Amino acid sequence: MGRKINGNLASGTTGQMCFENFELLSRLRLQVSVGDLTLVHPNNQFLSFASKRLDKDENYIFDVVGHGAATYMELFIDGRVKKIDHRFLARMLKHNSDFKKYKGVRLLSCNTGSSPDGFAQHLANKLGVPVYAPDTYYFANEKGVHFAAPMKSDNTPDYSRKRQLQKFVPGGKRK
Secondary structure, eight states: OOOOBTTTEEEOOOOOOOOOOGGGGGGOOOBOSSSSEEOSOTTOHHHHHHTTOSOTTGGGEEEEEOOBOSSOEEEEETTEEEEEOHHHHHHHHHTOGGGGGOSEEEEESTTTTSSTTSHHHHHHHHHTSOEEEOSSEEEEETTSOEEEEOBOTTSOBOGGGOBOOEEEOTTSOBO
């Protein structure tokens, strides 16, 4: 899951994993330590680095830390990784009593904003709040600095092409 890149970076990229979904919600215990919602294994390097970020709870935005792609995120539960869709994540968030005070969601997860009709847009539609997500890979370093950037062929971030997170609004296209 989390990959070492040059010994001091990790990204939220994913591999192919099994798909089991909605039956997990009833027995899921949320780990709420690194982001407002953490979906990856507690020993994951990306999680370790992302936990050191300084902008937690910025502007009442709910952070979700995990691995992802254009159409899904991954959830670590029962020692296994499961792919989840936007509906499942929306139900998880709606069942989190703290979520109601937040004004939006920030997905610290690779590629979840890479499609105008993908995971981030569907999540914004389902929750009725703005969702901020990267349209490329997402990295964090050992100091907690996190950013979106394309990956070069040597599996390092292309620092010259760093990007802001994309904003997805309910019922609309990303802005």
